[in-house]
Amino acid sequence: KNQVEQSPQSLIILEGKNCTLQCNYTVSPFSNLRWYKQDTGRGPVSLTIMTFSENTKSNGRYTATLDADTKQSSLHITASQLSDSASYICVVTHYGNNRLAFGKGNQVVVIP
Amino acid sequence: DAGVIQSPRHEVTEMGQEVTLRCKPISGHDYLFWYRQTMMRGLELLIYFNNNVPIDDSGMPEDRFSAKMPNASFSTLKIQPSEPRDSAVYFCASSLDWDSPQETQYFGPGTRLLVL
Numbered sequence: 001k002n003q004v005e006q007s008p009q010s011l012i013i014l015e016g017k018n019c020t021l022q023c024n025y026t027v028s029p030f031s032n033l034r035w036y037k038q039d040t041g042r043g044p045v046s047l048t049i050m051t052f053s054e055n056t057k058s059n060g061r062y063t064a065t066l067d068a069d070t071k072q073s074s075l076h077i078t079a080s081q082l083s084d085s086a087s088y089i090c091v092v093t094h095y096g097n098n099r100l101a102f103g104k105g106n107q108v109v110v111i112p
Numbered sequence: 113d114a115g116v117i118q119s120p121r122h123e124v125t126e127m128g129q130e131v132t133l134r135c136k137p138i139s140g141h142d143y144l145f146w147y148r149q150t151m152m153r154g155l156e157l158l159i160y161f162n163n164n165v166p167i168d169d170s171g172m173p174e175d176r177f178s179a180k181m182p183n184a185s186f187s188t189l190k191i192q193p194s195e196p197r198d199s200a201v202y203f204c205a206s207s208l209d210w211d212s213p214q215e216t217q218y219f220g221p222g223t224r225l226l227v228l
Contacts, residue, residue, distance in 0.1 A: 032214070043116075043203050043219025044155070051214070089155060098210070099168070104154035 003027050006090050006103035013080055013110055021106040023073040023090030031095040035064050035075045038087045038105070047075070047088075052095075080110045116220035118204050124226045130192040133223045136185055137206030145217060146179055146189050147203040155203075161187065162210070194227045201225070 004025045013019045025033070032051045036044035048057040048064040050073070056065045061078045077084055090103040117136040125131055137144045145160040159169040164181045172179070176195070181187040191198055201224050205217040 034216075043205070043222055045219070046216040049214050049216060091155075097168075099170070100157050102155045102157075 003101040004090055004092055004103040006088075006106050008106060009104070010107035010109070013108065015080060015082060015110055015112050017080055019077050019080060019108065021075045021077075021088050021090075021108070023075070023103055025071050025073070025090070025092045025101065025103075027092040027094050027101050028071070029095040030068075031093040031098070033064075033066055033073050033093075034091045035062070035073075036089040036091065037062075038089060040086070044089055075106075077108070080108075082110050082112065084108060085110045116204055116206050116218055118202075118220040118223050120223060121221060122224045122226075124228065125194055126228050127195055128193045129227075130190065131194045131198075131225060131227075133189040133202050133204075133225070135187045135189070135204030135220060137187070137204070138218055139185065141206035141208050141218075142184075143207040143210040143217075144181060144187050145205040145207070146187070147205065147219075148200045149203060149222075150200045158189070160210070194225075196227045199225055199227050 007022045034049050035047045037047050038044040047059050047062050050057050050066045052068045063076045066073045087105040087107050089105045092101045119134045142163050146158040149155045158171045159179045161181045179189045201222045203219050203222045205219040207215055207217045209215050
């Protein structure tokens with residue numbers, strides 16, 4: 001079973017609307033949790049990094065939250081733009097050995 | 113800085129041939145990572161180096177895969193012999209201080225490999 005599960009697998013939203021992506025993980029103990037944005041045909045780009053003691057982190061219109069007790073994270077996109085169309089990948093780092101567990105991504109399509 | 117540089121950007125080869133992927137990390141970065149991405153399995157870490165030394169190669173799928181980092185500015189990932197199931201996008205990434213929990217990685221554009 002994958003240690004990082006993301007949902008929904010894909011979604012389509014109208015430009016200007018908000019959306020929330022979910023990441024549930026079983027990695028324990030964990031060091032940090034990252035959200036990456038990957039445009040089609042390009043490498044992932046880091047959006048946010050949160051350690052276990054942080055609850056929220058923002059990067060422009062992107063806001064990530066973390067609940068270490070329930071092992072859940074979310075990425076909220078505010079006032080979506082066409083350029084937000086991408087895959088969003090959740091990555092959790094195992095504390096101690098620094099091994100990474102990857103989600104398979106949330107595919108977001110923003111339509112005008 | 114030009115960012116992480118990978119070559120070639122695309123590679124088409126026949127089963128059984130040797131494939132060599134190349135990566136130049138961002139200058140000054142001590143960590144270098146090799147990833148593989150497929151639709152089925154998503155992103156997977158294959159191996160990473162710290163100061164040119166391989167630290168964790170547990171993600172390398174089998175002996176057909178090997179990676180080297182002869183100096184701080186160059187790394188290769190070699191597949192010999194290649195198989196159709198190796199078809200994927202291979203990313204190289206670098207990081208200044210991966211041990212720091214707030215440190216990020218910078219990815220290259222990837223090499224799209226197709227093994228026929």
